[in-house]
Amino acid sequence: MRRRVPFIEQMEDAECGIACMAMVLAYYRCSVSLHEIRERFGLSRGGSSLLQLISIGSGYSMKSKGFKADFDQLQGLPLPAIAHWEEKHFVVIERIGKRSVTIVDPSFGRKRIPRKEAESLYSGYILCLAPEESLERRKGKNKWSFFVKLALQQPKWLLYILIVSLVLQSFGLVAPQLTAYIADHLLLDSSQDKMSIIGVALLSLFIFYELFSMLRGWFLAKLQSAMDMLMMETFIGKLFRLPYSFFESRTGGELLFRTNANVYIRQILSNRMVSIIIDFILLVSYAALMLTTSAALGSMVIGVGVGIFTILIVTTMITQQFASREITQQSRTQSFLAECIYGITDIKLLGAEKQLYGSWARLFRDQLSTTQKRSIWISLLDSFSSGIQFILPLLLLWTGSRAVVQGTITLGGLLGFNALAAAFMIPIVSLGSAYTQLLSVGSYLQRIHDVVEAKAEQEEGHEEITELKGEIMMNNVSYRYSAFSSDVLQNVNLSIKRGEKLAIVGPSGSGKSTLAKLLLGLYRSTEGEILYDGQSIGQLEFSSLRRCIGAVLQETKLFQRTVEDNIRMLDESIPLERVVEAAKMASIHDDILKLPLGYATIVSENGASLSGGQRQRLLLARALVNQPQVLLLDEATSALDNLSQTEIDSALSAMNCTRIIIAHRLSTVINADRIIVMKEGRIVETGMHHQLLAQKGLYYQLYTGEENKEHEIAI
Numbered sequence: 001m002r003r004r005v006p007f008i009e010q011m012e013d014a015e016c017g018i019a020c021m022a023m024v025l026a027y028y029r030c031s032v033s034l035h036e037i038r039e040r041f042g043l044s045r046g047g048s049s050l051l052q053l054i055s056i057g058s059g060y061s062m063k064s065k066g067f068k069a070d071f072d073q074l075q076g077l078p079l080p081a082i083a084h085w086e087e088k089h090f091v092v093i094e095r096i097g098k099r100s101v102t103i104v105d106p107s108f109g110r111k112r113i114p115r116k117e118a119e120s121l122y123s124g125y126i127l128c129l130a131p132e133e134s135l136e137r138r139k140g141k142n143k144w145s146f147f148v149k150l151a152l153q154q155p156k157w158l159l160y161i162l163i164v165s166l167v168l169q170s171f172g173l174v175a176p177q178l179t180a181y182i183a184d185h186l187l188l189d190s191s192q193d194k195m196s197i198i199g200v201a202l203l204s205l206f207i208f209y210e211l212f213s214m215l216r217g218w219f220l221a222k223l224q225s226a227m228d229m230l231m232m233e234t235f236i237g238k239l240f241r242l243p244y245s246f247f248e249s250r251t252g253g254e255l256l257f258r259t260n261a262n263v264y265i266r267q268i269l270s271n272r273m274v275s276i277i278i279d280f281i282l283l284v285s286y287a288a289l290m291l292t293t294s295a296a297l298g299s300m301v302i303g304v305g306v307g308i309f310t311i312l313i314v315t316t317m318i319t320q321q322f323a324s325r326e327i328t329q330q331s332r333t334q335s336f337l338a339e340c341i342y343g344i345t346d347i348k349l350l351g352a353e354k355q356l357y358g359s360w361a362r363l364f365r366d367q368l369s370t371t372q373k374r375s376i377w378i379s380l381l382d383s384f385s386s387g388i389q390f391i392l393p394l395l396l397l398w399t400g401s402r403a404v405v406q407g408t409i410t411l412g413g414l415l416g417f418n419a420l421a422a423a424f425m426i427p428i429v430s431l432g433s434a435y436t437q438l439l440s441v442g443s444y445l446q447r448i449h450d451v452v453e454a455k456a457e458q459e460e461g462h463e464e465i466t467e468l469k470g471e472i473m474m475n476n477v478s479y480r481y482s483a484f485s486s487d488v489l490q491n492v493n494l495s496i497k498r499g500e501k502l503a504i505v506g507p508s509g510s511g512k513s514t515l516a517k518l519l520l521g522l523y524r525s526t527e528g529e530i531l532y533d534g535q536s537i538g539q540l541e542f543s544s545l546r547r548c549i550g551a552v553l554q555e556t557k558l559f560q561r562t563v564e565d566n567i568r569m570l571d572e573s574i575p576l577e578r579v580v581e582a583a584k585m586a587s588i589h590d591d592i593l594k595l596p597l598g599y600a601t602i603v604s605e606n607g608a609s610l611s612g613g614q615r616q617r618l619l620l621a622r623a624l625v626n627q628p629q630v631l632l633l634d635e636a637t638s639a640l641d642n643l644s645q646t647e648i649d650s651a652l653s654a655m656n657c658t659r660i661i662i663a664h665r666l667s668t669v670i671n672a673d674r675i676i677v678m679k680e681g682r683i684v685e686t687g688m689h690h691q692l693l694a695q696k697g698l699y700y701q702l703y704t705g706e707e708n709k710e711h712e713i714a715i
């Protein structure tokens, strides 16, 4: 039989290329996660080009050849192949027939489309791939394993629920027997005694049923909260341990969507896990009971049951496509909305509300149209199975009446059987819908899997440090953001002395911020090494190292907490006096006192209620509160006036810590002990202000350019 290309869903818009590559690799039995590809080739948020896909293919021992070809020329090429689609997307072409083409679209799934349509969607470029002998066969990790492991950590609650549910469901088995008994005995002989006994039996049945139901609900709530705790602890715990690059390649909205997916998964699985086991047990018991009561009628009902189940499964397979598409669209809409809310200042500034609302509405309409299609299929399915459930008792009475007349079954027996048949259908429908839900959970699990399986920033066992002397060395450090880009830093050699004030300057894009992030361990150098007090950065535990460094980067943000919390970053061990001291050094203390509640004033998200200069000084206070031995400031005082700048500078000089200051305004760094000038990722000049000026090189140009500008402004 022809092998099919396994569908691997893209998690984000820009992932279609690597998802296609992962599908083709999986087709050749080499299972690779999207995360692994990103990690290995350092792909960021942008999409991948055909050239990059060729390199990725070669990296996995696939002979890859990309070229321009007309649609008709595709016929003879080896498939599956990756095709450029609609000028903006990649899909895998699985089969080209005379009339139709089968593609596997990473954003949707398998699709068979008319040849004419495929021809119009194809953008003219194809990437053919064939495995080399060295291609490693690899089995993929099961995305369910994370959840199963968690669930099995709750054996107590699972067992209780199972027992209570079994007792509850066995009441279902009693009902048909009671029906038969009442019909056969009470209808003909309704003596007071029998009536009372049955009445008491019914009442006790009801009370027991209620008690067990309540107990089940209570156990379920216990299981759910235990699982919630474990799932969220594992997920969020892992999320915080992931490297900075992981967050650079995912949108905030998408990550929030994944966090919420945990709750959805837990809700479905904690309910379903037990019910699936019970439904199976019930199904077998009901079937056995029906067959022993009447083989003929029993076989008929079981046949109908199998029919309903098959229809449910087939329809689920159809709706599954819509379900995973809906999830992708939901996450896309939510990510877009989150982005708009984060960037509301720019939207207002540009007066772009209408356009963005229009874009959101388009995304939402797409999502709704998929939801609608799925709902229509589901309601068709529901109406079919409920129709059968409606007609089945009548059908049974109709066919069973002859058996009653022939005396092979009593009237009570037939009525009891009818009740049994109705009960038999319940677990069938429940298993069918469990299957539907489990499939949709699969799509959510894939998103969680991406986080849970990602490699943490550091494994355990690195040296935790509590203080630094402040000596830093960079030996031949080079860095590039992805395997496909050129070096952003090239052979940087730098030795920073304890207590030195080092300024890094250079044109925009010369690699200053990248260097700062390497020093903080946010990126790992591609070549060379960074040493703190003679110890390689790779040996140190990053979070402990970062606690010893006070850093303000261009991306650093304020949180919607009190001023005090913002300075001490929720670290309760830092007393208010130290917070005040840091605020004084950052020249923000007086401004804080003028706020309505002083240090207890809530700062609005990202400091919207503060001036640009106040925000920067508050962030500086945060960097200073731990009395760091190294201070790293990337454009941290760009919004300050010269007076505040001088005030802060003398406070920092008194601290006697190593200072690395990245600045565009050269006037702020002229008193630095040493200035290094960067250009295109290299250090091109080093020296003190007057020495660099005398060299009349790049620094001179930057400085005189700035001076002229200031002069123009002054005029």
Ligand SMILES: Nc1ncnc2c1ncn2[C@@H]1O[C@H](COP(=O)(O)OP(=O)(O)OP(=O)(O)O)[C@@H](O)[C@H]1O
Binding pocket: 044, 248, 481, 488, 506, 507, 508, 509, 510, 511, 512, 513, 514, 515
């Ligand atoms: N996350 C990233 N992924 C890919 N490339 C990046 C990333 N961040 C920066 N770059 C690229 O690296 C180069 C250096 O950027 P960097 O931010 O280090 O420069 P910079 O000197 O700090 O610039 P500026 O003075 O404007 O802040 C630039 O070409 C930039 O496009």
